[in-house]
Amino acid sequence: MNYTPAPYPLVECQLDVLRENVKNITSRCHKADVTVAGVIKGVNAKMPLVRQFAEGDCDQIASSRLEQLYDIKMAGIQKPLLLLRIPMLCEIPNVVSICDIALASEPATLQALNDECLKQNKKLKIIVMADLGDLREGFWNRDELVEACTRVERQMPGLELAGIGTNLGCYGSIQPTVEKMNDLIAYAEAVEAQIGRRLEWISGGATSSFVLLNDGVMPARINHLRIGENILLGRDLQVDWKITNMQYLRMDAFTLKAQVIEVKDKPSHPVGKIFMDAFGNFPTYVDRGIRRRALLGIGKLDLGSIEKLLPRDSGVEVLGGSSDHTILDIEEYSGDLQVGDIMEFDLCYTTLLFLTSSRSVTMRYFEGDREVFA
Numbered sequence: 001m002n003y004t005p006a007p008y009p010l011v012e013c014q015l016d017v018l019r020e021n022v023k024n025i026t027s028r029c030h031k032a033d034v035t036v037a038g039v040i041k042g043v044n045a046k047m048p049l050v051r052q053f054a055e056g057d058c059d060q061i062a063s064s065r066l067e068q069l070y071d072i073k074m075a076g077i078q079k080p081l082l083l084l085r086i087p088m089l090c091e092i093p094n095v096v097s098i099c100d101i102a103l104a105s106e107p108a109t110l111q112a113l114n115d116e117c118l119k120q121n122k123k124l125k126i127i128v129m130a131d132l133g134d135l136r137e138g139f140w141n142r143d144e145l146v147e148a149c150t151r152v153e154r155q156m157p158g159l160e161l162a163g164i165g166t167n168l169g170c171y172g173s174i175q176p177t178v179e180k181m182n183d184l185i186a187y188a189e190a191v192e193a194q195i196g197r198r199l200e201w202i203s204g205g206a207t208s209s210f211v212l213l214n215d216g217v218m219p220a221r222i223n224h225l226r227i228g229e230n231i232l233l234g235r236d237l238q239v240d241w242k243i244t245n246m247q248y249l250r251m252d253a254f255t256l257k258a259q260v261i262e263v264k265d266k267p268s269h270p271v272g273k274i275f276m277d278a279f280g281n282f283p284t285y286v287d288r289g290i291r292r293r294a295l296l297g298i299g300k301l302d303l304g305s306i307e308k309l310l311p312r313d314s315g316v317e318v319l320g321g322s323s324d325h326t327i328l329d330i331e332e333y334s335g336d337l338q339v340g341d342i343m344e345f346d347l348c349y350t351t352l353l354f355l356t357s358s359r360s361v362t363m364r365y366f367e368g369d370r371e372v373f374a
């Protein structure tokens with residue numbers, strides 16, 4: 001028996017728009033002598049999308065996931081590959097065989113990487129991570145960071161100490177500022193004083209650090225950034241941070257299209273004894289009377305967070321859903337919605353991440369109006 005995947009849910013990707021975003025970021029970074037690692041983990045390394053990062057002149061391609069970097073290498077994309085998540089000890093052989101650059105923050109991991117590099121007769125560039133307050137990965141103690149870097153430089157011939165870096169605005173929601181960048185530079189200079197040479201890169205962070213470059217206030221010694229969201233969606237900074245001088249970044253490279261599977265008038269407050277939802281939560285519901293609602297054939301499995309869907313039509317409100325269903329309030333929607341109709345949504349980083357990893361979602365790629373077959 002053959003199974004032909006359904007055409008919906010569908011994510012349409014405008015390759016030309018994505019490439020324009022890549023070029024707009026890389027050209028600004030290159031003007032400031034900043035090396036760009038284009039981060040593709042948000043689209044599960046979908047190859048037509050990864051190619052735009054390469055063609056748009058990213059210097060390196062980066063992901064947190066080795067299997068994605070493996071696919072990129074196998075696809076023959078000729079860019080240095082950077083592993084963003086500090087390695088698990090169980091993935092060291094793959095890190096060495098697949099990657100050109102890795103982030104690291106543990107002496108034991110550095111030692112294991114070095115030993116494996118010697119075994120495979122390979123050289124791996126290392127960016128040692130400093131934690132400047134966001135409290136995810138990185139050395140907290142500056143002396144320990146300097147000591148680890150010095151050990152890499154002097155005693156680990158399989159590794160090349162390429163630089164140091166930091167990550168901000170992830171777990172601890174810490175904003176990258178000129179002060180934080182200067183802290184990182186001070187760490188780098190402490191390392192340089194010990195090893196007696198300049199580091200190749202000081203990696204100042206991700207999308208959120210790009211703001212400093214865009215505003216022309218990035219300290220000159222920060223010369224490496226790892227950028228994903230701002231290239232793919234350009235949304236976090238322009239919409240959530242309300243930054244107005246980044247209008248050169250387009251937010252419409254991706255469109256989700258999902259199919260309506262039910263349209264009915266129903267009460268807005270559940271009927272019966274309120275207990276627990278499908279995920280063990282105890283939500284509250286506002287009684288707004290009987291309202292027109294639509295169900296879509298897409299759910300949490302495909303979206304991660306249903307509430308983060310952004311309807312393109314006015315008068316459409318996302319109420320919630322479950323693993324496989326999305327519930328919309330369409331009482332205020334002016335159109336005449338029927339079962340079988342297709343609704344369009346903008347994406348954010350979370351929904352894009354899940355959609356590109358869901359087996360139920362079809363991806364289609366376009367250059368302008370012309371479809372490109374992957």
Ligand SMILES: *Cc1c(COP(=O)(O)O)cnc(C)c1O
Pocket residue numbers: 039041042064084085167205206207208226227228229230
């Ligand atoms: C995901 C990630 C990035 C990219 O983050 P964006 O906000 O998408 O630019 C950069 N660095 C590290 C270590 C990451 O894990």
